[in-house]
Structures are given as structure tokens and as C-alpha cells.
Amino acid sequence: MKTSQILAAAALTLLAVTGAQAETYEGVNTAVSTKSRDEVNAEAVRTASAPNQNVTRGSRGPETVAVSKDRSIVEAEAVRTAYAPDQNVTSGSRVNSKVISTMPHPMDARVQAQQGSGAVAK
Numbered sequence: 001m002k003t004s005q006i007l008a009a010a011a012l013t014l015l016a017v018t019g020a021q022a023e024t025y026e027g028v029n030t031a032v033s034t035k036s037r038d039e040v041n042a043e044a045v046r047t048a049s050a051p052n053q054n055v056t057r058g059s060r061g062p063e064t065v066a067v068s069k070d071r072s073i074v075e076a077e078a079v080r081t082a083y084a085p086d087q088n089v090t091s092g093s094r095v096n097s098k099v100i101s102t103m104p105h106p107m108d109a110r111v112q113a114q115q116g117s118g119a120v121a122k
Contacts, residue, residue: 080107 033040047053052060083106 080105083107 035043057063085105
């Protein structure tokens with residue numbers, strides 16, 4: 001029983017020592033501003049009375065978009081992706097599966113047929 005009392009006293013002493021090392025309070029930080037109170041007030045009034053400040057995005061008409069590619073190139077890429085044979089299959093679709101495309105892309109087969117370099121069936 002003496003040992004448990006000694007351990008309890010040591011734990012309380014350790015707790016008291018660590019609790020005594022609190023941070024010191026240095027007061028409230030003062031605001032640093034380059035504008036006077038009147039300038040800030042005038043800016044707040046201008047901002048609050050600005051027109052269309054609460055209008056949702058897109059309600060002022062269509063937004064401009066920066067075009068980086070020709071429309072026909074983007075369309076061709078979209079069609080090629082849409083006709084890809086394995087477009088909806090990922091390696092996580094099945095347990096321990098790997099995606100190995102064994103099917104030719106339909107657009108490639110069509111181009112080969114048009115060029116006459118396709119395989120001839122016997």
C-alpha cells in the first residue's frame with residue numbers, strides 16, 4: 001500500500017510541474033492598417049451598394065471560354081473515345097484483373113478498310 005501512495009504522489013507532483021509551465025498572456029494584438037477609419041467605412045459603403053453583387057454565376061449571360069483546339073479535332077477525339085472497346089473497364093472492375101485490350105478499335109478498322117490494307121477474308 002505504501003508503494004501505491006508513493007506512485008500516486010509522484011504522478012500528482014509530475015502533473016503539477018507540467019501544469020505550471022503555461023504560456024504567458026501578452027494581451028490582444030493591435031490591428032495594423034494603412035487606411036483610416038473613414039476610408040474603410042467609405043469602401044464598405046461602396047461595396048455594399050455595388051450593383052449585381054449577389055447575382056449567381058452564369059446569370060449575366062454566357063461566359064467566354066478560351067479555345068485551345070480546333071472543334072473538329074476535339075470532336076474526332078470524343079468520337080474515338082466513345083467507340084473505344086474498353087472504355088468502361090478498369091483494372092479495379094474485377095478482383096485481380098488486368099485490362100488487356102484484345103479488340104481492335106472500330107475507327108482503326110474502318111480506316112484500314114478504307115485504305116485497302118485490311119486483312120482479306122478467304
